Amino acid sequence: MEEKGIPQEQIYQMLRKYKEKDLTHRSGRILGSMCTCPHPVGIKAYSMFLESNLGDPGLFPGTKAMEDEVITILGGLLGKSDVHGHIITGGTEANLMAMRAARNTKGLKDPEIIVPRSAHFSFKKAADLLCLDLKMAELDGSYRMDLSSVEELISENTVAIVGVAGTTELGKIDPIQELSKLCVEKDIYLHVDAAFGGYSIPFLKEAGYNLPRFDFSLPGVSSITIDPHKMGLAPIPTGGILFRDRKYLEAMAIETPYLTEDLQSTIVGTRTGAATAATWALLKHLGREGYREVATSCMEITYKLAEGVKNAGFDLVTEPELNIVPFTSSEIPVDEIARRLEHRGWAVSLASYPRAIRIIVMPHLKEEHINAFLDDLRAIN
Numbered sequence: 153m154e155e156k157g158i159p160q161e162q163i164y165q166m167l168r169k170y171k172e173k174d175l176t177h178r179s180g181r182i183l184g185s186m187c188t189c190p191h192p193v194g195i196k197a198y199s200m201f202l203e204s205n206l207g208d209p210g211l212f213p214g215t216k217a218m219e220d221e222v223i224t225i226l227g228g229l230l231g232k233s234d235v236h237g238h239i240i241t242g243g244t245e246a247n248l249m250a251m252r253a254a255r256n257t258k259g260l261k262d263p264e265i266i267v268p269r270s271a272h273f274s275f276k277k278a279a280d281l282l283c284l285d286l287k288m289a290e291l292d293g294s295y296r297m298d299l300s301s302v303e304e305l306i307s308e309n310t311v312a313i314v315g316v317a318g319t320t321e322l323g324k325i326d327p328i329q330e331l332s333k334l335c336v337e338k339d340i341y342l343h344v345d346a347a348f349g350g351y352s353i354p355f356l357k358e359a360g361y362n363l364p365r366f367d368f369s370l371p372g373v374s375s376i377t378i379d380p381h382k383m384g385l386a387p388i389p390t391g392g393i394l395f396r397d398r399k400y401l402e403a404m405a406i407e408t409p410y411l412t413e414d415l416q417s418t419i420v421g422t423r424t425g426a427a428t429a430a431t432w433a434l435l436k437h438l439g440r441e442g443y444r445e446v447a448t449s450c451m452e453i454t455y456k457l458a459e460g461v462k463n464a465g466f467d468l469v470t471e472p473e474l475n476i477v478p479f480t481s482s483e484i485p486v487d488e489i490a491r492r493l494e495h496r497g498w499a500v501s502l503a504s505y506p507r508a509i510r511i512i513v514m515p516h517l518k519e520e521h522i523n524a525f526l527d528d529l530r531a532i533n
């Protein structure tokens with residue numbers, strides 16, 4: 153560290169140098185991320201609440217009121233307005249909280265959780281941190297959680313089953329309705345990870361898409377992860393966790409001796425209120441109509457991309473259910489496709505199961521970007 157400070161103009165100049173090295177979503181070159189350009193209204197709201205700390209909510213009752221309202225609105229979107237939860241850092245923290253709530257309410261000596269093989273890696277972190285035995289259920293022919301595999305894995309130590317509504321790699325929706333039935337029958341906690349799909353499935357259904365039920369309208373669903381910083385267009389870090397019942401938050405409440413609240417259920421202590429403000433502002437500003445438009449536009453571009461990928465001579469791993477297009481080639485190995493695309497300036501990502509190029513059609517990807525990408529895809533084949 154230097155003894156003397158550097159004048160601010162020079163600091164900004166230095167910052168711009170670093171920023172130039174970063175990719176931007178706006179360029180349309182990022183094809184493999186679930187994040188996107190944050191909406192300007194979300195950015196403005198976020199920057200208005202930079203000093204707000206929801207870890208000490210008595211000092212920020214205005215922000216706390218917004219958080220309560222956001223949780224009610226998101227619950228309403230997901231089938232139940234009177235839910236309990238928090239706006240946190242993202243899907244990882246949300247999944248960690250859900251697994252902690254499930255473990256603590258059950259109170260078994262050797263707790264196990266069952267997740268689909270397609271589950272996000274955050275469940276491996278949760279299992280490690282919470283000392284849970286992680287059981288992986290197989291997928292069926294359309295890459296959804298296989299129910300008979302789940303039934304085989306259930307034991308007297310099972311504290312939670314996880315279904316995913318919009319898998320990270322392929323955008324698939326697990327059979328949540330059937331999982332709900334099973335979990336009611338066996339009295340097992342069911343968590344739905346809708347980090348990616350939570351902000352799009354409800355709006356696509358409103359627009360007439362034929363997608364399965366996945367939310368609190370199913371009686372077995374105990375909690376849902378929904379990420380405003382993915383399809384919700386909020387700035388990073390903004391995640392959401394919703395619980396059907398307050399008892400799940402209480403099961404992980406820790407006493408906080410010197411703060412304005414007595415108990416805290418979140419993992420982080422000091423917690424930005426800016427994420428809540430951004431989520432609140434965007435829900436109000438975009439409304440159902442705005443979010444329906446975001447979700448359906450992404451799907452229309454997804455179908456165009458899928459068609460173009462097939463026409464370029466590549467094979468879709470599966471028809472898109474949400475806005476992800478995974479593909480392979482019978483002639484070129486996946487890593488080689490990725491290398492050639494990266495050489496042409498495209499930031500793609502790879503799915504691990506099955507191995508495939510995976511393109512996530514987030515709102516920053518416009519038709520012109522997809523057309524330019526398809527030109528390059530034809531050229532490398």
Ligand SMILES: *Cc1c(COP(=O)(O)O)cnc(C)c1O
Nearest residue numbers: 242243244245272320345347348
């Ligand atoms: C992105 C994602 C996560 C993790 O969310 P982060 O915000 O990156 O922590 C968890 N589950 C699913 C299904 C996801 O797509």
